[in-house]
Amino acid sequence: MNESGTDADDLVRSRAAAADRDTPKSSPVATVRASGTIEQITGEVAEPETLA
DSSP: OOTTOHHHHHHHHHHHHHHHHHSOTTSHHHHHHHTOOHHHHHSSOOOHHHHO
């Protein structure tokens, strides 16, 4: 390992990139990454009263 710990950082980045590649673009995870609305993150429709 490098003294700065970049091997671990590279591993994290490569795993994140692999997960990103393996995530279908229509999946909830990809949708949350793209837009991140409450409904997409929680899977629940927010009641209008809670938004006011």
